[in-house]
Amino acid sequence: MIDVNFGNLFTVELLHSYYKDQLCTDFSIAVSTETSKVINGHKMIVKQHNNQLYAGIHCSGNVNPLKPFIPVETGMQLTFFMKLNNSLFYNFTNLSSTNPGKIYYFTNRNNNVSNAKTFLSSPIPLYNNANTYHPGDLATNAANEVYRAIVTNDPLHQFDLTHTDHWMKVDKNQYLSEKDALQWLPPVSTYQLGSVQPSAGISVLGYDTAAATYTKPVLSKTITFSNPVSSFTLDLSGLQPGKYSLTINGKQQWIYINDELNGSKVFAVIDIFNDAAPAPCQLVDAAGLLVSPMSKFSIYFLNRATIWKYILASNKLGKINDAANLYHFANPASVITSLTPIPLSNKALNLKLTVNNHDYSPIACADPQRLSTIIKGTDTYPCSEIFLNF
Structure with a gap:
């Protein structure tokens, strides 16, 4: 008698720094036609639940690590399509607006490991003083820390990542960027x-x-x-x-070539491969056993940073201060703007408004519903306008 179990082949999680719990449920993930054949042929089960895609496979025996009943061959490819369900997604995400014919492409072949996670996006390049960086562009330092440009940096005006007036530190996670965008061709x-x-x-x-x-x-x-x-x-x-x-x-x-995308609105393609190398591409080991721990892949979106513009209905002079002292504003004024871009988040900041020696706290924070633009110096920024009835 043969014991039959389902083993965990891999998972893909979608994360977004806009959300206070980081969990991104803005997408539905569909299986390609060819992948459906692979799934059936290998007795696999692939299901999406909330922000995660789970892939399990029929295994024989009950001793870990499990062995797939039907071997997972080298070169096996599983393709999934991410379809966006949130019309405001681009407003609060650090990406360009939609570009016809372009898709984002994620794969474990990127071999992108950082902060104890394996990311399916391309590695964010090291800062290079020969490059031009615009607000919102990303770069990393030698410690693999990610920084976001908040002012244009170019070869004639070099400001490396230590200049806090030009760069904002994010963390060690790897975020997708326009480097992950490909031109889809039939x-x-x-x-x-x-x-x-x-x-x-x-x-x-x-x-x-x-x-x-x-x-x-x-x-x-x-x-x-x-x-x-x-x-x-x-x-x-x-x-x-x-x-x-x-x-x-x-x-x-x-x-990117795939005629299944013809006529469909796909935000991104996920390709998961079982290759002999590098390690993130190995779903099974040399003996054909499931790798332990299970392969877990991440796609991480970075929240957009905007200039926050507070407009006081009374036209009186006011001051806004951040209790955490992270962000500062051009005070006092009846139209108060942040001195630097502030990342959008559905977790509110603790801001205090002072008008005529009266304090009001908390006050509304920026949301992705309304975006305009504002020029500061030589740069044009996305701008979040917030109207206060004071």
Whole structure:
């Protein structure tokens, strides 16, 4: 008689620093058609509950670590689609507004481990004084601490992460960024060259499991046109669904190919692989047993930081102070603005308003319902306007 159990293969948790409990329930996660076949073929169960996706697999025996009844082969791929259900999400999230044709791509092949978590987003790069950083951009230091730019930093005006007037420390978690954004392409599409050209040199690189980088040539050819053209039909139908580096006539871009996305509104794709290396890609060990502890992956969203603009209905002069002394305001004024961006959160700050020697506390904090813009110096910031009836 064979004992049959379900073992935990992996989980994916969605987190967001806007929420006081950090749990992000703004998405529904769907399984791709090909992944449904893999799930059925391996006797797996995949379910979403609140902010987590759970994957279990049929195992034989009852001694840990468990062994899948049907072996989990090297190279197994499981693809999931994240669909956004909150219309205000971009208002309180540190991301660009929606960009047609772009999706975010998360995978354990990013090998992104920090703060005792394995993140599916790309690692946030180290600060580089040759780069230009705009408010909201992220960088890390040698200790893997994440910082958010609050003023533009460029090579001519270098302010490293120690300058608190230019950078705000976040923590050691790895957050998704525009580095995780890819251009979605259908297998056959019209490619715009940008100018009339006589030919198109096409190079596509895929993931090299041995090198753990996207350096494996999967397509290389040159198309010579009978007459110079500004666009042509790009046929990538021979490629498997996934992330690729596409270079045409020297112009490189990161793309994602999957015809299941045609006509659907997908915020992001999650690809979970079982590769021999690196460690975050290993769902089973060399003996085919489930890894212990169970693979747990995280996707972490950073809250947007805005300039808070308080407008007093009485038009009297007022002062606002933060009890924690973290954030400061241009006091006194009838329209009081924060000196630096303040991260949005559904956990209220302890702010006090003083008008005519009368104190009012607590007062309303910014919320994501209303966003405008404000110019401070040479930078344009998102602005949260809060009207106070004092």
